[in-house]
Amino acid sequence: MTPDLGPRADRPVAGRPDPAVADELGMTVYDVARDLRRDVEDVRLPLPVDGARDADASRSRLISQLDEHLLPRLRELSSPAIVVVAGSTGAGKSTLYNSLLGEEVSRAGVLRPTTREPVLAYNPLDREVVHEGPATEASRVVYHEAVPRGTALLDAPDLDSFLSENRTTAQQLLEAADLWLFVTTAARYGDALPWQALSRATERGASVAMVLNRVPAETLTTIRADLMLRLREHGMTDVPLFVVPDVGPHEGLLDAEVVRPVRRWLTLLAGPERSRAVIVRTLKGALDALPAWVTSLADAVDAQGEAARRIRHAVEKERPAAEKLARDGVAAGVVAGASVEARWRELSGTAKLDRVKVKNATVRSTKRAGRRREEALTGLRSDVEAAAIRTLTAAGARVEERLRAVLTAPGAPAGGLAVLPENAARTEAREKTVTASVAGWTAQAADVVTALDGAGERVTAAVKAFGQHGLGTLLLASAAGSDDAERLLVRVLGDTHREAVTALRDDLADRAAAVVGGELDAILTALDSPDLADDAASGLRVRLAELRRLT
Known part of the structure; x- marks a missing residue:
């Protein structure tokens, strides 16, 4: 019989599970799986x-399983296995x-890779219950009478194809399947690939x-016994x-x-009720496997939070000494410093x-x-x-260097390197912060002079003499430490200015401490991510509790 290339059925409304799910697994299963998918994605x-x-x-892998198998299958439980x-x-x-189909539907030959396009075969009588999903979207769909009703046969690309797109497609189709018929040979059943694939199947439930192909008659008993031992x-x-x-060739x-034995086995799976039993068994196996996956992922999220706490503690530990x-x-x-002293000598002359x-x-x-002196100053x-x-700037750079050492040295908290800002970006941000801060500091001088201006004749005369x-x-x-400026102020103001100078110096000290704090906060801000919060795994833990009630 020539394969009938049938039209694909329209996809059902997303998010609306098959009514049969309520009977087989309970409506809540779809909701839990959907919510789990959202939380795992986050x-x-x-x-x-x-x-x-x-x-x-x-x-x-968990997202792939949910996307490729669990959610589509929960939506369409009536579609063939x-x-x-x-x-x-x-x-x-x-x-x-x-x-198995009795004619060449999927191309086979000596050139590799043989299977470039996946082929998905359904029985023509199942046409009305076939729904689009990951498997149909990735495959050439045919209808063939040799396919037992209630099942669909999918020929996937080689798992170890030298074409990466073939390998990716093969993995996606495995995730979409309800049952794996894994084919290996007497010469290659001991390779790592079959057992990696089978472990993956076991992991997802x-x-x-298994089909052991090309077994020489003289070694059949030995090879079969060895393979059964490996399976156990x-x-x-x-x-x-x-x-x-x-x-032979x-x-x-x-x-x-x-x-015939494989075909007989497939026939035993045929029919809506028997094929649904396969689907439900795989779904339940997949659901039973989920708690271990979710627990492992939630533990990994908690480990991130614990690492963030250790980094935060190490950073905060540096704050008192750095600010002081x-x-x-x-x-x-x-x-x-020297530049101010040099300028003073110039102005003196x-x-x-x-x-x-x-x-x-x-x-x-x-x-x-007074105007000439003001201009000169x-x-x-x-x-x-x-x-x-x-x-x-130097104070900030010194702290950045110290933090880099604290977070990268032997014995440093795990993951610290990841939250260290990139050098160039941090330098640019520091320069902007410092420039703005110093501008704010110098701008206060006008207010200080205004406050002094009512303090008596000496201040009024000083304003006249220097502007x-x-x-x-x-x-x-x-306030910056110029002894020359301080001596001149004592001559013209006596002690009147000292409180103002102290206030300006204290303000600059606060600004220096703030710059240093900014270096610390740049790291702490990176740790403020919701992904590193103490309750980051809470959503997964809720899903885990729901899964355990279901399984």
């Missing part, structure tokens, strides 16, 4: 702690597939049968095993008698700042001379600002 494991990579891979014929390159699965060792004692004898289909060091540096009057006249403890000057203010920026902006510059320079 899981992120940002810290590279032990086990995170494996947990993330497990997360991806999908039996995927899978195996490694050269195992003869396409030949077996075609032999899939129903499995893997906890797969109930797996049906079919042995296909080696018929040949082309075309296998003799009907050779594949930054404050002490400013309080010690080391901000001004050009603007003659040190030669202002003071009579009866009050500075004497004309307004014109503009350069000094720029130098004070630049010195303050260098000091605060309001110039007198503010002298206060800033003194």
